[in-house]
Amino acid sequence: MRFDSGRVCLDLVATFTPHEGIPDGDELRVWLAGAGLVPDRTPLARVGPDWAAAFRALRGDVETLVRAELAGGAAPSASTANALARVNALAAGPPPGLCAVRDQEGHLVRELCGGVECGALLAAVARDAVELLTDPGDLALLRACEGDGCTRVYLDTSRGHRRRWCSSELCGNRERVARHRRRALASGSR
Ligand SMILES: [Zn+2]
Secondary structure (H helix, E strand, O other): OOOOOOOHHHHHHHHHOOOOOOOOHHHHHHHHHHOOOOOOOOOOOOOOHHHHHHHHHHHHHHHHHHHHHHOOOOOOOHHHHHHHHHHHHHHOOOOOEEEEEEOOOOOEEEEEEOOOOHHHHHHHHHHHHHHHHOOHHHHOOEEEOOOOOOOOEEEOOOOOOOOOOOOHHHHHHHHHHHHHHHHHHHHHOO
16 A cells, blocks of 8 residues: 555545555555554554445545546536535544553553544545645645556645656656667667
8 A cells, every 4th residue: 555645635545546455444444554544553443344435435536526626627517516515524524533641651652532433534534635625735736647557646745846657666667667668669670
């Protein structure tokens, strides 16, 4: 799993490719921890397939809205209106409560007060999407990867804002290799 899109809501969208990243609760547990949505050592035993389904549904709605913005945010369709209503409804819920508790050595560590709630975690991601979609500065940095066959979306926070790929090591490198091969073929055919 990768967490390099620049926003937690876009990292969720990225779990769709190249294959289903959150098919059930096990993968969702890894994703929640990797995305930093839950503090370390949070017990996630309750995270099940119904949670994964809810996160996949939110992912589909965020993707619909983000791609509509990438397409220029023109005349909203019924599907974007429905997606927006669902994301707004989730974002209106309370995000996870955070508290500091003493561990066995007496150090203060973070914990979710009241335990992990699916609705609260969905609210945190939906809120991130609302903040992204309503921030003109962030929207101006929204990009779709130019990599061949790559559908990832990310925020271009690079200096100069000329980043073309979701990852320089993956899509960027693939493009450089392809370019090199084309050049080698062209010089060989002369
Ligand atoms: Zn890419």
